[in-house]
Amino acid sequence: MSLLSVEGLRTHFISRDIDNRVRVAHALNDVSFSIDRGRILGIVGETGAGKSLTAQSVTGLLRPPARVVGGKAVFDGRELTAMSDDELNTVRGAEIAMVVQNPRTSLDPLTRVGDQLVRTHQVHSGGPVATSRQRALEMMEAVGIPDPRSRARAWPHELSGGMAQRILIAMALMNAPKLLIADEPTTGLDVTVQAQILDLLRDLVARLDMATLLITHDLGVVAHFCDEIAVMFAGAIVERGPVREVFRNPAHPYTAGLIAATPERLRSGERSVQFGGPPPDLYNLPKGCHYRPRCPFAGAACHAAPPELETTPGHRALCHFAGAFDRAQEPAE
Amino acid sequence: MRTFRFLLRRALMVIPLLVGVVFITFMLVRVGGLDPVGQLAGPTATEAEFAAIREELGLDQSLFRQFLIYAGNVLQGDFGESWLSNRPVLDDILGRAVISLELLFWGVGLGTLVGIPVGLRAAFRPNGRFDQVSRVLSLLGFSIPTYWLGLVTIFVFFYLLGWAPPAMGRISLLVSPPPTITGSYLIDGLLQANWEAARSAFAQMVLPVLCMAVIAAAPIIKQTRAIALDVLSSDPIRYARATGLPERVVRRMVLRNSGVPILTYVGTEITGLVGTMSLIEYVFAWGGLGQYGLNAISRGDFTAVQGYVLALALFSVIVFLVIDILVYLMEPRSDLT
Ligand SMILES: Nc1ncnc2c1ncn2[C@@H]1O[C@H](COP(=O)(O)OP(=O)(O)OP(=O)(O)O)[C@@H](O)[C@H]1O
Numbered sequence: 001m002s003l004l005s006v007e008g009l010r011t012h013f014i015s016r017d018i019d020n021r022v023r024v025a026h027a028l029n030d031v032s033f034s035i036d037r038g039r040i041l042g043i044v045g046e047t048g049a050g051k052s053l054t055a056q057s058v059t060g061l062l063r064p065p066a067r068v069v070g071g072k073a074v075f076d077g078r079e080l081t082a083m084s085d086d087e088l089n090t091v092r093g094a095e096i097a098m099v100v101q102n103p104r105t106s107l108d109p110l111t112r113v114g115d116q117l118v119r120t121h122q123v124h125s126g127g128p129v130a131t132s133r134q135r136a137l138e139m140m141e142a143v144g145i146p147d148p149r150s151r152a153r154a155w156p157h158e159l160s161g162g163m164a165q166r167i168l169i170a171m172a173l174m175n176a177p178k179l180l181i182a183d184e185p186t187t188g189l190d191v192t193v194q195a196q197i198l199d200l201l202r203d204l205v206a207r208l209d210m211a212t213l214l215i216t217h218d219l220g221v222v223a224h225f226c227d228e229i230a231v232m233f234a235g236a237i238v239e240r241g242p243v244r245e246v247f248r249n250p251a252h253p254y255t256a257g258l259i260a261a262t263p264e265r266l267r268s269g270e271r272s273v274q275f276g277g278p279p280p281d282l283y284n285l286p287k288g289c290h291y292r293p294r295c296p297f298a299g300a301a302c303h304a305a306p307p308e309l310e311t312t313p314g315h316r317a318l319c320h321f322a323g324a325f326d327r328a329q330e331p332a333e
Numbered sequence: 334m335r336t337f338r339f340l341l342r343r344a345l346m347v348i349p350l351l352v353g354v355v356f357i358t359f360m361l362v363r364v365g366g367l368d369p370v371g372q373l374a375g376p377t378a379t380e381a382e383f384a385a386i387r388e389e390l391g392l393d394q395s396l397f398r399q400f401l402i403y404a405g406n407v408l409q410g411d412f413g414e415s416w417l418s419n420r421p422v423l424d425d426i427l428g429r430a431v432i433s434l435e436l437l438f439w440g441v442g443l444g445t446l447v448g449i450p451v452g453l454r455a456a457f458r459p460n461g462r463f464d465q466v467s468r469v470l471s472l473l474g475f476s477i478p479t480y481w482l483g484l485v486t487i488f489v490f491f492y493l494l495g496w497a498p499p500a501m502g503r504i505s506l507l508v509s510p511p512p513t514i515t516g517s518y519l520i521d522g523l524l525q526a527n528w529e530a531a532r533s534a535f536a537q538m539v540l541p542v543l544c545m546a547v548i549a550a551a552p553i554i555k556q557t558r559a560i561a562l563d564v565l566s567s568d569p570i571r572y573a574r575a576t577g578l579p580e581r582v583v584r585r586m587v588l589r590n591s592g593v594p595i596l597t598y599v600g601t602e603i604t605g606l607v608g609t610m611s612l613i614e615y616v617f618a619w620g621g622l623g624q625y626g627l628n629a630i631s632r633g634d635f636t637a638v639q640g641y642v643l644a645l646a647l648f649s650v651i652v653f654l655v656i657d658i659l660v661y662l663m664e665p666r667s668d669l670t
Pocket residue numbers: 013025027045046047048049050051052053054065217282
C-alpha cells in the first residue's frame with residue numbers, strides 16, 4: 001500500500017458574481033496519484049495547471065473560496081480529506097512536511113531561525129527544550145549549514161535565499177516526516193544553488209526513507225531527480241508513470257508536446273513550459289477532453305471524457321488514444 | 334548603548350524638521366489671506382494709521398527679515414503676543430494644550446482600546462457576523478459629520494435622557510475649579526482629594542470623550558482589520574499553517590507581525606484627529622487649543638494662528654518621534670532601525 005494515495009481529487013473555487021450567480025472555477029478536476037516511501041514523484045505542468053493547489057488540497061491548506069468537492073487523499077491509512085483542522089495540524093509539519101517556494105519571506109520575520117526550528121519540534125514532538133535545541137543543531141548540520149550554532153541566532157532577513165531554503169529543509173526534517181512536499185523549492189535561487197539544494201534533497205530522501213513530492217516547472221529536474229512523474233494539465237493528472245518510461249514513450253499528446261518543446265530547456269533548466277495555446281478557462285472547460293482545443297491529434301471521439309488507460313504497467317494516461325494518439329484521426333474500424 | 338544611539342539620532346533628526354515647520358507655518362500664515370492690519374485699524378482708519386500699525390507690527394520689513402526675527406523669537410520661546418488679546422501666545426497655548434491633550438488622550442485611548450481588538454476579531458473571521466456588524470458601525474463612525482455627532486450626542490444624552498450635564502465647558506458652573514497643578518481638572522481634583530471637582534470634571538468629559546472615541550475608533554477598526562488580513566495571507570503565516578502550528582500560535586504571530594503597522598497607523602491618525610477635535614471642542618465649549626485656533630483664524634489673529642499651527646506641527650513631530658521609539662522598542666531585531 002502506498003504511503004499517500006490520492007484518488008479523483010476535485011477542488012473548486014466557488015464564488016458569486018455581481019448578479020449573485022454562483023461561479024465555479026474547476027481548478028482540480030481529476031487528480032489521482034500515489035507515492036511510496038523512498039520514492040520521489042515529480043509533478044510538472046504549465047503555470048496554473050493546479051500543482052500547488054494539489055499540495056494545498058491534500059494537506060488541507062485551502063482557503064475560501066477554494067474547496068475540495070470530491071475525491072480523497074489517504075495518507076498512511078488515514079483520510080486527510082476528512083480530517084478537522086486540529087487533526088491536520090498534528091500531521092502537517094510532523095508526518096507531512098513542506099518546503100515552499102519563497103524561503104526568505106516564509107520564515108517568521110520576528111523570530112530567530114533557531115527558535116523557529118525549536119518551535120516546530122516543541123509543537124509536534126514535545127519533550128525538553130534542550131532536546132529540541134540539540135535536534136535543531138543536528139538538522140542544520142544535516143542540511144549543510146556551516147557553523148549551525150551561530151546561524152541559529154540569525155534573523156530570517158540575514159539569510160541568503162539558498163541558506164533560507166536549507167533552513168526550511170531543516171525545519172521540514174525536525175519531526176522526521178514520512179512525506180516531504182517541496183513546491184518549486186529552487187525557483188527563486190541561483191542556478192548553482194538550485195543544483196545544491198536538489199542534490200541535498202535527493203540525498204536526504206534516500207537516507208531518511210521519506211517519500212517526496214517535488215513540484216516543478218522543470219522537466220530537466222524531473223529527469224534528474226525523480227523516480228516517477230505526474231504531468232498535470234487543467235487540474236488533472238493527464239499522465240503518470242516511471243520517469244524513464246514516460247520520457248521514452250509519452251502516452252499523452254500533452255506530455256509529448258511538453259517533451260518535444262523543451263529539448264533545450266531539459267538541459268538548461270529554464271522555467272515555464274507553456275506551448276501550443278492558452279490555458280483553458282477554468283470557469284468554462286471544454287466538453288470531453290480538456291486538452292482537445294490544443295491537441296493537434298484531436299478527433300471526434302475526444303468530445304467524450306477520456307478514460308485513464310494503462311499502456312505499460314504503472315504507466316497511465318488520460319486519453320482516448322493513450323500511447324497511440326498520433327493515430328487518433330484515423331477512422332476506427 | 335545601541336538604543337541610546339538610536340534615540341539620539343532620532344532626536345537630532347527632529348531639528349531640521351522643526352526648522353522646516355517654523356518656516357512653513359510662517360509662510361502659510363503670510364500668504365493665507367489674513368488681514369491683521371485692517372482688523373486692528375478698523376474701517377475708518379486713514380492711510381497714515383495703517384502705515385503706523387504696519388510699522389509697529391514689523392510688517393514693513395522684508396519677508397526674510399520678518400522670518401529671521403520670528404524664528405529667533407521662537408527659539409527663545411517667544412511666540413509673540415496675540416494681537417487681539419495682547420497676551421503672550423505661548424502662555425495661551427501652553428495653558429490650553431493640556432486641556433486639549435486631556436481630551437485627545439482619553440478619546441483616542443478609548444477609541445484605540447476598542448478599535449484594535451474589534452478590528453482583529455473581524456479579521457480572524459472575515460465576512461462573519463461580527464465582521465459585518467463591525468463594518469457597518471465603523472462605516473457609520475466614518476460618515477457622521479463631527480459637528481453633527483457632537484450636537485446629537487448632546488441632544489440625546491443631555492436634553493432627552495438627562496444623563497449628561499449641560500455641555501458648558503470642563504466643569505460645572507456650580508463647582509469651583511481646583512487650584513492648578515497639571516491643568517486637568519480631573520487630575521488636579523483627584524490629586525487634591527477634591528472629589529466634587531473631580532466628579533464634575535469627569536461628568537463633563539464623558540460626552541466629548543465618547544465622541545472623540547467614536548471618531549477615532551472607526552478608521553482604527555478598518556485599518557486594523559486590513560492590516561491583520563494582510564498579515565494573515567502573508568507568506569510567514571501561510572508557512573506557519575503549513576508547518577502545523579496550532580491556531581493559537583498562529584494568532585500570536587499575527588498579532589506580533591501586525592503590531593508595528595497598526596501602531597504606525599494610530600500615530601498618523603492621532604495627528605490628523607487634532608484638527609477634527611477643534612469641532613468637538615467647539616461644540617462642547619471645551620476651551621482647548623482647537624477652539625483657540627478656530628477663534629484665532631476667524632478673527633485673523635496673526636500671531637495666534639501662527640502659534641497654533643506651530644504647536645500642532647510640533648505635536649505631530651513629537652507623536653512621530655514617540656511612535657518611532659515605540660516601534661524600535663517593539664522590534665526584536667535590534668540591528669534594524
Ligand atoms: N480565487 C481563485 N478563483 C478562481 N481560480 C483561482 C483562484 N485562485 C487560484 N485560481 C486558479 O487555480 C489554478 C491553480 O493554481 P496553482 O497555484 O495550483 O497553479 P500551479 O500549477 O501551482 O502554477 P504555478 O506553476 O504558477 O505555481 C490556477 O489556474 C488559478 O487560476
